[in-house]
Amino acid sequence: MxxxxxxxxxxxxxxxxxxxxxxxxxxxxxxxxxxxxxxxxxxxxxxxxxxxxxxxxxxxxxxxxxxxxxxxxxxxxxxxxxxxxxxxxxxxxxxxxxxxxxxxxxxxxxxxxxxxxxxxxxxxxxxxxxxxxxxxxxxxxxxxxxxxDPWLRENFIMQLFAYDDFENFKASKPTMKDLVAFHQSYKFMLQAKDEVMYRRLGRIVGNHDKLSFDEILKKYEHVFKTIIAEKSSIAKNRNVLEHMAGFVKDKISKVEKEMLHEQIHDYANKIVPLIAPLSRLHMFAKKYSVEYLLNQKFLHPYPKELALRSDIKSGK
Ligand code: SF4
Known part of the structure; x- marks a missing residue:
């Protein structure tokens, strides 16, 4: 990059x-x-x-x-x-x-x-x-x-890598099927930035106006790059975490469920950083092979070594 x-x-x-x-x-x-x-x-x-x-x-x-x-x-x-x-x-x-x-x-x-x-x-x-x-x-x-500022830093790095990802995707000569898969993989990251715009992006992929793929991709690119420029917040991240927890709720034990919700609650109250509930969710997704979660960019938006979500101040 x-x-x-x-x-x-x-x-x-x-x-x-x-x-x-x-x-x-x-x-x-x-x-x-x-x-x-x-x-x-x-x-x-x-x-x-x-x-x-x-x-x-x-x-x-x-x-x-x-x-x-x-x-x-x-x-x-x-x-x-x-x-x-x-x-x-x-x-x-x-x-x-x-x-x-x-x-x-x-x-x-x-x-x-x-x-x-x-x-x-x-x-x-x-x-x-x-x-x-x-x-x-x-x-x-x-x-x-x-x-x-850890919050601005995390948001900027997330934007940078998502922008790079889209450019590489565009250069790979994608098909409509590829775009649907790309869009799905960004579901939670985009929701953590702007739920309304995320739904608008979904309508573009739905292509009710029967546009050509080139036109869809152009529209998609503009809205996608606009959303990733927005900042996420603790409240929006919390919603996303609860939503992700729904994908494993029938697979994990009562105690595991309680621990997960306690961590999400602690994140919302700035007691633990985002990486804490995310790591737990990641572990459950891996343990129970929940592919839909494992494919989510929200779990790994940039190299983990940057450790930007380990800072409690990266949430606002
Ligand atoms: S790169 Fe910009 S800020 Fe740095 S010395 Fe040059 S003009 Fe000044």
């Missing part, structure tokens, strides 16, 4: 002062499963070290780029290198982008906008982020600052 990442997060010494902002989760944990495509529109435009730039409000409620050394055509230079970096990303089978927070180029909702009087006004997307969002509207994107 390829992910585009702000070069400074990868340890490249390209920040304005010649330093870097290496992020261990990105380089070490994610690095086990992804190849990175680095970008840095500022380094490409001005080299390193360089004067700092900042975003200043304009009269149309937007902003322009100002350099601390008074250089006048910084905006044009940056727009040019932004386009070069965008093209580089587009040329690769990218499954997501991770940006460096607070940067006027790379901040995702965290770039400071200054008033013309020099005071900061509000936060917005940096210039490069804005262009990425326009070019790749459904691509998973996050910034490293937000990835310190």
């Amino acid at each position: 390829k992910i585009a990442v702000s070069g400074c997060l990868l340890g490249e010494e390209i920040r304005f002062n010649g330093g870097h902002s290496q992020d261990r989760f990105v380089t070490q944990s994610l690095g086990e499963y992804a190849q990175f495509v680095s970008f840095c529109p500022e380094h490409l435009a001005f080299g390193t070290p360089r004067s700092t730039v900042r975003l200043v409000e304009d009269e149309n409620d937007g902003y322009y780029i100002q350099s601390s050394d008074g250089e006048v055509d910084v905006m044009d230079k940056l727009l040019h290198t932004n386009n070069i970096e965008l093209q580089k990303i587009q040329n690769e089978p990218i499954r997501g982008i991770i940006f460096k927070s607070k940067s006027p180029s790379c901040g995702l909702g965290s770039a400071l906008i200054y008033r013309t009087n020099g005071y900061s006004k509000e936060k917005d997307d940096g210039l490069f982020v804005k262009m990425c969002k326009e070019r790749f509207p459904l691509l998973p994107m996050e910034e490293e600052g937000r990835l310190n």
Whole structure:
């Protein structure tokens, strides 16, 4: 899987002062499963070290780029290198982008906008982020600052791997039967994000309008990628866990049933992390060969070594 990442997060010494902002989760944990495509529109435009730039409000409620050394055509230079970096990303089978927070180029909702009087006004997307969002509207994107939150981190990684899974599925020249199987395998993960949209997706697969398979797949892709961008919650996960428990309730003993429901209850009350009731369900599904559960992506949405569901704070 390829992910585009702000070069400074990868340890490249390209920040304005010649330093870097290496992020261990990105380089070490994610690095086990992804190849990175680095970008840095500022380094490409001005080299390193360089004067700092900042975003200043304009009269149309937007902003322009100002350099601390008074250089006048910084905006044009940056727009040019932004386009070069965008093209580089587009040329690769990218499954997501991770940006460096607070940067006027790379901040995702965290770039400071200054008033013309020099005071900061509000936060917005940096210039490069804005262009990425326009070019790749459904691509998973996050910034490293937000990835310190276990809940946002888990949701983003889940989205990233689901997006990758769909792209690989699409490339496998699937049939309608394959799409039905793909959809079934995502049932609980999608329900944990948006039950209403999940049902809408089911109607697309049902194909009551007798569309061609290409049209169905296109519609499916749009809704699927929209749902996986949503965040799950403890309440929604709890519903899904109860639903999954229904698949083993006639096979397990009374005591096992009590223990399972106690763990789901403890998860809902933030006493144990999601991995606790999930592991128990997984074990029952394996013991009693409940294939429908074993095939669920919700049980294994990404490599278990990332251990993101072991953190009690990964639920909100
Ligand atoms: S422009 Fe982006 S990639 Fe380059 S140093 Fe700044 S934050 Fe890092």
